[in-house]
Each structure stands twice: as C-alpha cells, then as structure tokens.
Amino acid sequence: MSEQHSTDHGFSTRAIHAGQEPDAGTGAVITPIFQVSTYKQDGIGGFRGGYEYSRSANPTRTALEECFAALEGGARGFAFSSGLAGQDTVLRALLAPGDHVVVPNDAYGGTYRLFNKVLTAWGVEHSIAPMGDLEAVRAAIRPGSTKILWVETPTNPLLGIADIAALAELAHEAGALLVVDNTFASPYLQQPLSLGADIVTHSTTKYCGGHSDVVGGAVVVGREVSVPGFADAADRVAFHQNSMGAVAGPMDAWLVLRGLKTLALRMEKHSDNAERVVEFLQGHPAVSAVHYPGLESHPGHEVAKRQMKRFGGMISFQVRAGEDVAVKVCGETQLWTLGESLGGVESLIEHPARMTHASVAGTELEVPADLIRLSVGIEDVDDLIADLGQALDRLG
Ligand SMILES: Cc1ncc(COP(=O)(O)O)c(C=O)c1O
Known part of the structure; x- marks a missing residue:
C-alpha cells in the first residue's frame, strides 16, 4: 500500500484503492483472485514479491489486509477464514496459561463460547463484566494477570455501548491491551484504534462483506501498542496466523475486498x-x-x-x-x-x-x-x- 492511501485520503478512497494498485502484469483494474497455492522461485529462496506459499501470503489476501489496515488506521491487517478464527488467533498469540481476560456480559455467543469452552481448557481465565460500567470493569481486573479487556460495541444482541477511550485508559493502567470487536459498527462508523484501542477484530461475514455470500474475519493491530510485553503484538499475530493457518482463501478475500468498496x-x-x-x-x-x-x-x-x-x-x-x-x-x-x-x-x-x-x-x-x-x-x-x-x- 502506498503510504498516501493510509494518510491523505478519505474513507471511501482508501476502501477502493488501498492495497489495490492495478495488476502490474495485465493492468487489470481490480485485484485478481490469485487462486494458487504455490509460487515459482527464481532459484531457491528467490521469491517474487515475497510470495512462497499461500498459507503464508497470497496477493489477493495481501490486498485485503493492506486495505483493512488503511481503513482502521492500523499498522498491520490480517485476514482470516472466519471472525472466530481471527479472534482465536489473537487470543492464542497474546495469552499464556494463567492469564486473565475481562469479557463483556453480552458478548456474541460464539465469542463467549471461545472463552468459556475452549480457552479455559488451556488455562486462560476470564471474568464477565458489563463493559458500559467502568467501575465494574475496574473491579473485574486482576492486577498482574489481566492481559486483555475484550470489548464489543455496540453489542450483539442488546446494542449495549462501551466507552472505548475510557476502557483503553483502564486497560493500559492495568498493563493490559484493549481489543475491540468492531463488527456491528464496521470501520466506517467507528475507528477504535483512533480512540486508544490496541487491536480491532471483525467478522467480515457481516457488514464488510455485506452481501451474505462469504464467511471471513479480519484483525488490525494498532500503530502503537505500547503496553509493556506487547510491543511485538503484530509480529505475534502474523506468526500465529501462519502457524495456525486459519487464513482467508483468495476467493473469500476478493469478495470482502469488493464489499469494502461500497461499505460507506x-x-x-x-x-x-x-x-x-x-x-x-x-x-x-x-x-x-x-x-x-x-x-x-x-x-x-x-x-x-x-x-x-x-x-x-x-x-x-x-x-x-x-x-x-x-x-x-x-x-x-x-x-x-x-x-x-x-x-x-x-x-x-x-x-x-x-x-x-x-x-x-x-x-x-x-x-x-x-x-x-x-x-x-x-x-x-x-x-x-x-x-x-x-x-x-x-x-x-
Ligand atoms: C459481533 C460478532 N463477532 C464475531 C462473530 C463471529 O464471526 P464469524 O461467524 O465470521 O466467525 C460474530 C458472528 O455472528 C459476531 O456477530
């Protein structure tokens, strides 16, 4: 992505152009669907454009990931095979057994199931709090072991609202990250990173895709993740995305990329x-x-x-x-x-x-x-x- 798209242009200009130069070989105006698993190397290790194998990187997915980073104002974007795959990757990249997360009392059911039924088995603990009540959130934080405040705003299904800027301050005071599931608002209506959040997640199945024809997820890590111990959050998510492999396929990445163009x-x-x-x-x-x-x-x-x-x-x-x-x-x-x-x-x-x-x-x-x-x-x-x-x- 040219730096220009991330800073100078308005939302829809970025949605239509960021990460999406006309194809170098053919001039195709729209990013092609690179339906390919592997790439010819010019001698061993001679990767063209850095592409080696499509779990690690694929040009259609790269376009979507760069577009997401530009739309949310983040450092790096990642595209996944579902919203939950993105959430799981973030959580396993950043947490270790013994860590604790504060989870909203009306989170999406699948997100709660991830905490309650999957991550507990791996020693990650959680407490539930109404995220609209800052005192309740403060009380739920376990100093030293709370590593993430997880927020949805608006929430699914009760449309509860959490104050992102205030929660970012609370999280950072406690040495924790603020992760915001921005699915309901979409990056057009709300930009959590600009309010102090560290990481944004999306089910792109929803507004970003916009046509009920794709299941996908996205994660964007902010430009400055200054919480001690998490400065390398983007690298950790990148490593886990490749290691765990729940990436968006080229066709799905393309559908979300097309959806984003009309998001506004x-x-x-x-x-x-x-x-x-x-x-x-x-x-x-x-x-x-x-x-x-x-x-x-x-x-x-x-x-x-x-x-x-x-x-x-x-x-x-x-x-x-x-x-x-x-x-x-x-x-x-x-x-x-x-x-x-x-x-x-x-x-x-x-x-x-x-x-x-x-x-x-x-x-x-x-x-x-x-x-x-x-x-x-x-x-x-x-x-x-x-x-x-x-x-x-x-x-x-
Ligand atoms: C707010 C929210 N977050 C995450 C998800 C999970 O996304 P996916 O179904 O793409 O895995 C959903 C799905 O409904 C959702 O509504």
Missing part, C-alpha cells in the same frame, strides 16, 4: 433505514422496548454519539406478549428473512435466545426470551415497515 454507501443506507424502523417500532403497541444506540433514551447514547459516525443497521426489540409471540413474529414476515448472521444488503430477523445466542442459555449472558433482533438491510424502508407491521398487527 451501505452503512449510510443501513443507518437511514434503521432510524425509520426504530421510529415505527417505538409507536407500535405490541412493542415493550426498543434497543438502538441512536435513541436519546438509550443509556449509551451520549458515548455512542461521541465515538460513532452514525448508529448503524442493528436493532433489537422486545414484545409485550412474551416469548411465544416473539418466536411467531420471526416466522411471519415475508421480506425480513428468518436467519442468523447480519450486515447483508437484505433484511434479516431472528430470535436470539433460540438461535444466535442459544449457546449462552443458562449463563450470565442469557438474553431475554421476548427479544427479536433485526439486521436492517438496504431495501426500500416503507416495504420493510409494512412487512414488520403486518406481522406485529396480527400476532402482537
């Missing part, structure tokens, strides 16, 4: 549509609560306003009549497709307690049974409101 446009439209849907839900008698950080009544609204460009396309709401009706509403919409995942151009509806968050049932992270989660797409919003309305009017 899509996020504006997702946010416009979500604001209208929130307004509709607030006025509907079947709805008992609406969770959206753009609402002035949301407890994290002021922080969200400070750290996000807009409030995004994710909404959750609760229905007055309880769980059975929430489940039925999810099955009665036509345009809103019943399905897991989020962040695509099409609108999705789901019941977190029985679907995305079933793995946290019975834990401190259990979600309300009357909760419905919406991923608001970029269709015509009047059609979306009419469809949701007919389901709520009939069942609510």
Whole structure:
C-alpha cells in the first residue's frame, strides 16, 4: 500500500484503492483472485514479491489486509477464514496459561463460547463484566494477570455501548491491551484504534462483506501498542496466523475486498433505514422496548454519539406478549428473512435466545426470551415497515 492511501485520503478512497494498485502484469483494474497455492522461485529462496506459499501470503489476501489496515488506521491487517478464527488467533498469540481476560456480559455467543469452552481448557481465565460500567470493569481486573479487556460495541444482541477511550485508559493502567470487536459498527462508523484501542477484530461475514455470500474475519493491530510485553503484538499475530493457518482463501478475500468498496454507501443506507424502523417500532403497541444506540433514551447514547459516525443497521426489540409471540413474529414476515448472521444488503430477523445466542442459555449472558433482533438491510424502508407491521398487527 502506498503510504498516501493510509494518510491523505478519505474513507471511501482508501476502501477502493488501498492495497489495490492495478495488476502490474495485465493492468487489470481490480485485484485478481490469485487462486494458487504455490509460487515459482527464481532459484531457491528467490521469491517474487515475497510470495512462497499461500498459507503464508497470497496477493489477493495481501490486498485485503493492506486495505483493512488503511481503513482502521492500523499498522498491520490480517485476514482470516472466519471472525472466530481471527479472534482465536489473537487470543492464542497474546495469552499464556494463567492469564486473565475481562469479557463483556453480552458478548456474541460464539465469542463467549471461545472463552468459556475452549480457552479455559488451556488455562486462560476470564471474568464477565458489563463493559458500559467502568467501575465494574475496574473491579473485574486482576492486577498482574489481566492481559486483555475484550470489548464489543455496540453489542450483539442488546446494542449495549462501551466507552472505548475510557476502557483503553483502564486497560493500559492495568498493563493490559484493549481489543475491540468492531463488527456491528464496521470501520466506517467507528475507528477504535483512533480512540486508544490496541487491536480491532471483525467478522467480515457481516457488514464488510455485506452481501451474505462469504464467511471471513479480519484483525488490525494498532500503530502503537505500547503496553509493556506487547510491543511485538503484530509480529505475534502474523506468526500465529501462519502457524495456525486459519487464513482467508483468495476467493473469500476478493469478495470482502469488493464489499469494502461500497461499505460507506451501505452503512449510510443501513443507518437511514434503521432510524425509520426504530421510529415505527417505538409507536407500535405490541412493542415493550426498543434497543438502538441512536435513541436519546438509550443509556449509551451520549458515548455512542461521541465515538460513532452514525448508529448503524442493528436493532433489537422486545414484545409485550412474551416469548411465544416473539418466536411467531420471526416466522411471519415475508421480506425480513428468518436467519442468523447480519450486515447483508437484505433484511434479516431472528430470535436470539433460540438461535444466535442459544449457546449462552443458562449463563450470565442469557438474553431475554421476548427479544427479536433485526439486521436492517438496504431495501426500500416503507416495504420493510409494512412487512414488520403486518406481522406485529396480527400476532402482537
Ligand atoms: C459481533 C460478532 N463477532 C464475531 C462473530 C463471529 O464471526 P464469524 O461467524 O465470521 O466467525 C460474530 C458472528 O455472528 C459476531 O456477530
């Protein structure tokens, strides 16, 4: 990537150009899909452009990794085969048995499962805290052994907000890193590294890919990781990415690269549509609560306003009549497709307690049974409101 793209240009210019010069051999304007595992060497060790074997590096993946670093304002980007693969790689690169992590009380269920069911077996301990409550986070820190504060903001599925700058300060005082899962906001709406975070992770399956046609992950390590013992964080993630091997394949890297080019446009439209849907839900008698950080009544609204460009396309709401009706509403919409995942151009509806968050049932992270989660797409919003309305009017 030319340094120019990382510093001089606006977000969409970087999304379209960073890491993506026209192909040197053919002039192809779009980075080709280098569907290749190995590379001809000009004599042993004579690598062309540093490429030797595609687990270690592949030109399509390099383009995506450089683009991500430019979009998040970081030192180095890494592309993975899924969001969880990226998270696992970061955690195993930076932690050792006996280390401790503070984890949000409403983290994505799969992230929590990674801590609760996988990393505990390797001697990594965790405590759960509401990340919006700085005193609770401070109390959860174990001086000397807490090495990471893990934050999602906004959270999945309750749209909780955490103050990234304040948590970065807390983490650094304790000699720990702040890692932010930026999946819900996307790099267009929120830039955690500029607020003091050390590492950002994404499920690129969501807004970055944007079309529900790829599973992927990204990690960006900040320019200055000044916490003693972690100055080499980017090198450690690079070493573990290659050693553990959960890399993004060339086709998947290309799909995410293409998605990023329209990220700004899509996020504006997702946010416009979500604001209208929130307004509709607030006025509907079947709805008992609406969770959206753009609402002035949301407890994290002021922080969200400070750290996000807009409030995004994710909404959750609760229905007055309880769980059975929430489940039925999810099955009665036509345009809103019943399905897991989020962040695509099409609108999705789901019941977190029985679907995305079933793995946290019975834990401190259990979600309300009357909760419905919406991923608001970029269709015509009047059609979306009419469809949701007919389901709520009939069942609510
Ligand atoms: C906030 C968040 N982080 C991480 C993940 C995991 O990403 P993936 O499914 O790509 O492994 C998800 C998936 O839903 C998510 O919503």
